[in-house]
Amino acid sequence: MYRPLLFLITIILILIPGCERTKIIDRLSIVHTLGYDIQKDGTLGATVLYPDYTKGKNKQALEIRNVEGANSSEMLAHTNQQTKFPIELSKTIVIVFGEDFGKEGVGHIIRTVFNNPTIGTSVQTAVVKPNAKEFLKKVKENGTLAVAETITQNYTTLSMPRTDLHIFLNNYFGAGRDPYMPVLSQGTENSVRIEGLAVFKDDKLKLELKENQYEILALLDPFEHQVLFEIPIKKNEKKGEIGVREIRSKPTWKVTANDSIKVNLDLNVKIREFPGWIQLNQKSDIDLIKSAIEKELKSEILELIQLLKKNGVDPIGLGDLIRSHDEAWNEDDFYKNEYKHLKVEPDITVTIIQAGIRR
Secondary structure (H helix, E strand, C coil): CHHHHHHHHHHHHHHHHHHCCCCCHHHCEECCEEEEEECCCCCEEEEEEEECHHHCCCHHHEEEEEEEECCHHHHHHHHHCCCCCCEECCCCCEEEEEHHHHHHCCHHHHHCCCCCCCCCCCCEEEEECCCHHHHHHHHHHHCCCCHHHHHHHHHHCCCCCCCCHHHHHHHHHCCCCCCEEEEEEECHHHCEEEEEEEEEECCEEEEEECHHHHHHHHHHCCCCCEEEEEEEEEECCEEEEEEEEEEECCCEEEEEECCEEEEEEEEEEEEEEECCCCCCCCHHHHHHHHHHHHHHHHHHHHHHHHHHHHCCCCCCCHHHHHHCCCCCCCHHHHHHHHHHHCEEEEEEEEEEEEEEEEC
16 A cells, blocks of 8 residues: 555655756856956946856866946846856855955945855955956966965965955954955966955955065964064174064953953964074073064064054954943944054063074
8 A cells, every 4th residue: 555655755756856957067157256346437347257168178268258337236137148158156266356446345246246145155355456357357368267276375374364255244244343355466477466455444445454564464363374474683783584484372362441452472483594693502592582573573563553543444353352341332433532542462472393494
């Protein structure tokens, strides 16, 4: 009695997957990189870069489309009019903004494209120079889709603060903090290079940090980095530099008063290069190195914070720290009246774990 019923159920379960609408990879235009610019007339421009899997893995397999429109939906429709297969956004890896668009305000893209449920939060975002159209044109000519890999490599093995869409949106929508993303340009031989770090106030690009500045910001974020520093050192009348690579534990923050914050940094340092007159087997020289590192990094942290205050941006999230200790905290009032007077005291402890090459 039950065998015919069991057989029927089995047949149905086999047939159900066949009823789903499948997507064949070589019948889709799967977007790799989306770029946005602001036009002279105020309309938006979009550049779409995607591989054509029917052409194999050569340079000609990369396709690029440029469209204009009043909003992101209109531009997507215009892009579909130019492609032989439907545009698929769910596999987008990178979204970039021309520098002028960043300064004008990218709020429309945040509200539409960034909130598209098919766009993953692991997407990398960046400001590009001179603009998205020209930047992606060069990427296509170079024949490689290594933009995301360049960004990831810089925050995993080098000294850029960690970034992706999830972190950007958390900082954008979170109270007491401001979002940031890397600035990219074309380097030598048309390779993609990190030129700086764009810090936003609300949806507008407000400040661009140089490499030596965003390295210090990386020291203060909650992620682990391997930051490289050149530290000036002096012994009697002799002057030189030591090359250090730091690996640190997560910084700890403490609000000591409504207008004061203390940050503790425990740094494990590898000495890569040092002057010939430094003797690493002498405790006095080890202490000299520790003191030089602590003094230099403390000075650079305070200098960076002063720059951020001057420009009214808070990528560190100092306002969020104060908010967590003050129920009456008001974001507008804090950044208008209190932020510029906020005291930050870095407390740095250095442990030397390895020495390298004498210069």
